[in-house]
Amino acid sequence: MEEVSACSLNSTLFQQEHQKGTTYRIPALLYIPPSHTFLAFAEKRSSSKDVDALHLVLRRGVMKGHSVEWGPLQPLMEATLPGHRTMNPCPVWEQSTSRVFLFFICVPDRVTEHWQIRSGKNAARLCFLCSQDAGCSWGEVKDLTEEVIGSEVKHWATFAVGPGHGIQLQSGRLIIPTYAYYFSRRFLCFPCSVKPHSLMIYSDDLGVTWHHGKLIGPQVTGECQVAEVTGTSGNLVLYCNARTPNRFRAESFSTDYGDCFQKPTLNTQLCEPRYGCQGSTVSFQPLKMPYSQDPIGKAAPTTQKSPLLDSFLEREEGVGRPSGTWLLYSHPTSKKRRINLGIYYNRNPLEVTCWSRPWILHCGPCGYSDLAVVEEQGLFACLFECGQEHECEQIAFRLFSVQEVLSCEDCTGPSRD
Template sequence: MIRLGHAPSPTPELPVLTGASTVLARAGEGPWPRYRIVALADLGGGELLAAFDGRETGQDVPDPTGLVQRRSLDGGLTWEGFETLREADRAGRHWYCDPSFVVDEPAGRVHVFHTHAKDRGVWDAAAGTDDADRDVMGSAVSTSTDGGRTWTHRSVTAVAAPPALIRTAFPTSGTGLRLRQGPRAGRLVQPYAGWFHAGEGTGTGTTDGEGTADRGSPARSGSAARSESAADGSSEVVRSFVLWSDDHGETWHRGEPVGEGMDETTIVELSDGRILLNSRDHARGGHRRIALSSDGGETWEDRGIDEQFVDPGNNGQLARRFPEAQPGDPRAQELLFTNSRDPFARRLGTLSRSLDDGATWEPVGLFEPGNLDYSVVQPLGGGAIGILWEVEAREIRFTRLEPEDLPGE
């Protein structure tokens, strides 16, 4: 059972975690002047993909941005050079950012969700589903059947952000899920953050390979949501939701939104097949928000603030350490979480661990003692862990931690 209301104990002096570490990108080197926003995927057999934004400046879109990646063939010990994931269209001013991997091993596919921007970013984007509209900030999914060496791209703007419900939305960077337990085993799930019109409720939708969509059920009014003013003066609220697919990514469906002030979100499958959602607080109140789904992300139970998660309002990442462990195996309940464990500043990059399916959490150690922005953690097999993070648009760093690198192992 996920419990709430735990006040965190005073943070002890945490050990600094040391493993096999690499700087994957550095400002002023490689194909872009700056780098931000990280995603990490384990493709199996020791092959890893690390993706991130290449940026002209350190700022978000609509400043020029494209997607790059690097590849490891030995579990993160060494890395090959830069590869283009999705190249910016400088002449047409089309920009791509916020990568998130969803690996579908049985189908031999890897998907990467990302944002597609032109002239506007999230704060002033207009509602709409026409990706040719330069005021609309859309989203896309790219798919590879050869381990990320080549990609095909298509829009999911229509299903992710129907204008009757949502002004704009974007996929949360990092990684999504392939569910492994229960009646929805095999489902692919990608978390999103959306700026919903205040008073609008849920509604669902579907997109096929051409990106068409329908609204589905009528919107239902949500609970009293914290709202803010959009660029046009209307009221809106930030909520989390997911896109999900039961056909290996051929079609994507939109689940119902959850929460008040839910922002960039990370998700993990629990040992019983439920999904735990953990979101940064849009109000930056010093902690994080959580929710649970028992139907594969279609609906959610909002659990509100969980004070165990100290956070300044930053993107973090959840993961199961042993995703292949079956229910009944204690390892199936071991979860990992990375974030900047400070209520006010993006500093103290901390690896935390739960041994009871997310009911209680304890910090393990610091993978970044100084400043950091977004981070992502993934299991690498045999109990090893990979962590990828960014430092102030200056560097993208990766470390591989073996079990013996973790205190108490």
């Protein structure tokens, strides 16, 4: 077994064989507290191209003190449909039953996303597996496409879940972040104005039945992740951070557990490289710090209310003070290309302009990532695409501490230009 220590260098979990051969992409990471277990998922592909995806793979890691011992790579052949490739792993842990739900999509071999968008004919299937033993074994695959999407699929050119982890809200609702390429009408058999929009798939009965919420709009939003945050008076809000083609990330809030989100806004503190990139976000309970100062003792920055939540924040006591929940976010930091993976924190998630400077987790080419919180240890974990020459060379794992993230205000890092 491989062992990874807290605050160590990156540990490679999935390694590309060669640039035009077997490649591992699209990481998803889940931490299961009772068994102190990490589940690290990825797509195995015959090349780096989306159309060459094959099936999902898994490595299980167990926390031993401040280290992780990783088991061997396992192919997840249970997560397949005949004649289809499996893509976009999105795991979520249900606490009361201790079950892991692994969502993914299955797409017919050689059918591209471009063809689906151009024709307006969805070919993706919404599927999941369930494990009751922290990923040691898995049940049979279940296809939820008709149950969850139903007749609305005629307006979805295609869709995908995640990629990356889902979450369980304090209410018990399970959330699977999703995005769909939506169109309202056709002209001469072709779909008109196909645009991606984020939305949530959810379950309120411990995963027995699943439904989908409303599309986030009107702005274009794509791959997304969500986190539940609380204000200083304990009000719960679902925060969504989504990919866009508009040079900046989109943020949106829901006060009804993800069924409907308010109009998203672009956050100029969170840049997107050309063509965008997936990013990850998690919420966590902050360390106890004086409200009058930031974590390194400097004066707290001026904050500006989000116009989306003005009425909500007016009910909050002590607006401008750190909230009961902070956010962590991972994403390439360059405005031009996928390089220099950064970790940002936000101590006031319900207010804008509160993101920190990035702490650079990996210098060089990077891509998709997924975060997890090891709350009992005060640690975070990140599973991410990276390399020396290009971002598809490997998928690496890294444990790091909150102190490392907070240190970003004390140091300078690679340029974000």
